[in-house]
Amino acid sequence: MRQLIIQRARILYDIRAFFYQRDVLEVETPALSQAGNTDPFIDSFQVEAEGGTRYLHTSPEYPMKRLLAAGSGDIYQVCKVWRASEVGSRHNPEFTMLEWYRLGFTYHQLMKEVEALLQSILTSAHENSRFVSYRELFLEVLGFDPHIANNSELQSSMAQQQLDVMGELDHTAMLDVLMTHCIEPTFAKDRLTFVYDYPAEQKALAILSDDESPVAQRFEVYWGAVELGNGYQEQTDADMNASILQSDSNKREAKGMTNIPIDERFIAALRQGLPMCSGVAIGLDRLLMCQLNKKNLQEVISFPWTMA
Amino acid sequence: MATYNTNGFKSGLKIILNGDPYNIVENEFVKPGKGQAFNRVKIRNLKTGKVIDKTWKSGESVEAADVVEKDLQYLYTDGEFWHFMDAETYEQVGADANAVSENKYWLKDGDTCMVTLWNEVPILVTPANFVELTITQTDPGLKGDTAQGGTKPATTETGAVIKVPLFIEEGEVLKIDTRTGEYVSRAKTS
Numbered sequence: 331m332r333q334l335i336i337q338r339a340r341i342l343y344d345i346r347a348f349f350y351q352r353d354v355l356e357v358e359t360p361a362l363s364q365a366g367n368t369d370p371f372i373d374s375f376q377v378e379a380e381g382g383t384r385y386l387h388t389s390p391e392y393p394m395k396r397l398l399a400a401g402s403g404d405i406y407q408v409c410k411v412w413r414a415s416e417v418g419s420r421h422n423p424e425f426t427m428l429e430w431y432r433l434g435f436t437y438h439q440l441m442k443e444v445e446a447l448l449q450s451i452l453t454s455a456h457e458n459s460r461f462v463s464y465r466e467l468f469l470e471v472l473g474f475d476p477h478i479a480n481n482s483e484l485q486s487s488m489a490q491q492q493l494d495v496m497g498e499l500d501h502t503a504m505l506d507v508l509m510t511h512c513i514e515p516t517f518a519k520d521r522l523t524f525v526y527d528y529p530a531e532q533k534a535l536a537i538l539s540d541d542e543s544p545v546a547q548r549f550e551v552y553w554g555a556v557e558l559g560n561g562y563q564e565q566t567d568a569d570m571n572a573s574i575l576q577s578d579s580n581k582r583e584a585k586g587m588t589n590i591p592i593d594e595r596f597i598a599a600l601r602q603g604l605p606m607c608s609g610v611a612i613g614l615d616r617l618l619m620c621q622l623n624k625k626n627l628q629e630v631i632s633f634p635w636t637m638a
Numbered sequence: 639m640a641t642y643n644t645n646g647f648k649s650g651l652k653i654i655l656n657g658d659p660y661n662i663v664e665n666e667f668v669k670p671g672k673g674q675a676f677n678r679v680k681i682r683n684l685k686t687g688k689v690i691d692k693t694w695k696s697g698e699s700v701e702a703a704d705v706v707e708k709d710l711q712y713l714y715t716d717g718e719f720w721h722f723m724d725a726e727t728y729e730q731v732g733a734d735a736n737a738v739s740e741n742k743y744w745l746k747d748g749d750t751c752m753v754t755l756w757n758e759v760p761i762l763v764t765p766a767n768f769v770e771l772t773i774t775q776t777d778p779g780l781k782g783d784t785a786q787g788g789t790k791p792a793t794t795e796t797g798a799v800i801k802v803p804l805f806i807e808e809g810e811v812l813k814i815d816t817r818t819g820e821y822v823s824r825a826k827t828s
Contacts, residue, residue, distance in 0.1 A: 371669070371672065371673055371674060415645050416667065416669060416675070417667060418666060418667030418668070419666060419667075420667075420668070421667055421669065493693065494692060494693065495676070495693045495694070495695060496692065496693065496694045496695065496698055496700075497694055497695030497697075497698040498695070499674070499695060502673060502674065503673070503674040503695065506670050506673040506676075507674070507676060507693065510668050510669075510670055510676065511668075511678075511693070532672055532673065534672050550670075550671055557670065557671055559671075560671040560672065
């Protein structure tokens with residue numbers, strides 16, 4: 331127990347030292363907002379407050395981008411975030427996130443910075459991390475190009491892998507299940523793996539490349555098969571952001587999910603002008619779990635969900 | 639029809655899949671940072687005991703199985719059914735040959751077994767890990783041969799043929815491990 335809290339404090343200290351040296355400013359933003367995350371795969375907790383419903387943030391992305399638009403410069407934040415109904419050996423509905431934004435950085439530059447930070451904490455990591463595109467991975471492990479495969483090709487790949495999934499899966503969900511069940515387990519255990527250039531339909535708030543067949547300029551970083559973080563070449567165009575949030579909101583409605591108000595203050599800030607930047611979010615509890623070589627996230631949280 | 643949502647999955651939950659009842663052995667929630675969540679589940683078929691891997695898209699519903707496990711007292715068999723009684727309510731149920739399967743050799747009148755009932759019909763009979771049975775037939779024992787490792791076949795009062803040490807005599811009561819069908823020791827006589 332004491333070893334655990336010392337190690338957690340140590341990681342927080344190391345993170346602050348890392349960003350202090352790089353002149354990145356620590357900031358705070360509200361945990362309870364009037365608008366929330368419209369991502370159809372994320373559930374927010376709602377709190378009834380005077381003046382209406384508030385939403386516990388699922389990441390500090392929107393208000394941090396409001397700070398960037400207001401001229402904050404490079405910023406980072408360490409905060410608790412909440413995602414309802416995500417419980418398991420890799421998930422706790424309340425968890426600690428490190429999120430940071432770098433002005434003028436491409437997502438490839440940001441990957442190198444993420445690598446530097448993670449290698450300073452995961453000292454057993456091999457010095458050569460692997461950087462591989464989503465497309466290369468699928469070609470290597472499953473033998474097809476994920477950006478051009480149609481549904482029946484994905485179905486036959488799942489059958490070949492003896493993946494028997496209950497429930498109807500769309501194109502993206504089939505790619506997700508192949509990724510989590512077949513590809514992630516192949517990642518080298520002793521090093522960081524960076525996967526980049528995701529299918530366009532998984533772009534979230536990332537920029538699409540202007541190739542003939544565009545990919546989302548996004549990355550995910552793994553330690554072994556454990557996903558630690560998600561980074562983006564941030565979409566700076568206000569209208570593009572607004573249309574993504576609206577289409578997410580429509581998907582929620584189509585799935586019969588709770589309606590979450592779109593963050594209009596975030597969109598308004600983008601109209602002021604978000605500088606070209608890259609941003610990334612890292613799950614600190616998972617990082618601690620990896621550092622201490624534990625199998626279960628609950629082992630590194632002093633009072634996990636069922637004990638809180 | 640009662641159902642469970644995958645959000646409520648946990649070990650011990652009983653569900654129906656392709657017409658068979660299953661017990662959830664292990665449930666793992668998996669979700670990529672952006673995208674669809676899944677439940678990776680190990681389930682045990684309550685009729686066959688076989689454990690299989692299965693994945694559900696999170697949020698799906700699954701039919702709940704009305705399965706209960708009860709400690710019941712074994713009474714007798716009429717050749718077609720093996721009859722059990724609830725010692726508290728005196729209610730009786732009959733388990734067929736599929737439900738008792740090879741475990742019929744470990745059923746002794748009066749012993750308590752765990753009976754798995756699906757929609758109140760027995761589908762599985764699990765005897766205690768150890769039972770004590772009388773040997774009804776075996777070749778004569780070799781006096782003084784308690785140290786040798788040899789074995790011989792012996793038939794129990796329930797009809798099971800097991801391997802016993804050479805010194806065991808007809809009429810002796812032996813402790814047997816029902817999971818392996820192996821001789822453990824002579825029963826302690828009180």
